[in-house]
Amino acid sequence: MDDPRDLLEAGRFEDLAQDDHPLWRGLALLELRRYAEAARTFEEAPGAAESGSLLELAGAARWLAGDREMAAEKWIAALDAPHDGPAGGVKPPALLYYAGLRIPEERYVLRGSRLLGKLWKPKLSRVWPGPVAGYLLGKVEETAFLEDGYEDPDLEARRLASARFWAGVKAQDPELAKAHFEASAAIEGASALEVEHHLARGEIGR
Structure with missing residues (x-):
């Protein structure tokens, strides 16, 4: 059996969508833009209601499926999760x-x-x-926010995908915002673990 992280980083999402673990399966479904399925996968995972990460991802899947109020409810629930x-x-x-x-x-x-x-x-x-x-x-200047990263390439992919998304959210200029979202969405591999990477893809399609 292939390691799910290897499948994720290789972009083999159809294979990963068959994984037994709901986290990996849900991430693959997000990458495949099967958002309603991804949401159900995260929501039905054991312990999902007590997992901040799963609630955040479930919210993103609901958001991308067009159910923004349900997404917000998931993110509100995540406020109290460990x-x-x-x-x-x-x-x-x-x-x-x-x-x-x-x-x-x-x-x-x-x-x-x-x-x-x-x-x-x-x-x-x-x-x-x-x-x-x-x-x-x-309170944190944008250049430092975007550039102060990790040496580890996987950690940096995750950090930068997230940082670029938030820079896009904060940008006043629509073209600059779009550039940040596109940069976040374009980062491959471990970035798929970050909810912002998926939301950035949704922003591009708005």
Whole structure:
């Protein structure tokens, strides 16, 4: 049996969609743009309701399937789910903020911003995705946000796909935003593990 990470990084998504593990299967379905199936896969996974990562991915799948309110509900649920360390808690309020901008729904923007503000401390910028909070709050400068990366190529692919997405969200110029989203979506391999990579693909198709 091929290693699922190898299949992911090789772009063998049809094969990966047959994997027994719902995370890998769901990621493959996202890459194949089978969004409703991906959402069900993440939502029906064992322990999904207590997994911040699975809730974030389920929300992205719902978002890309066109069910934005359900997506926001998943991201709200992720606010209370366990995450890895303080930096891991940054993504759900950032996603809620994003949902609020796009739906648009001001209360989501305000709640996401408020929660990011409560989480933010300068030391959070040392561990990804901690800098996302500082960047969205205007506390981290964009050049550093985009360029301060990892030597490990897989970690850097994931970080940069995420960073480019958030730069696109924050960009005022539509052409610049599009360039950031396209850059995020174009990063292959381990970037598929990041919810932002998939949302960036959705932004390009808007």
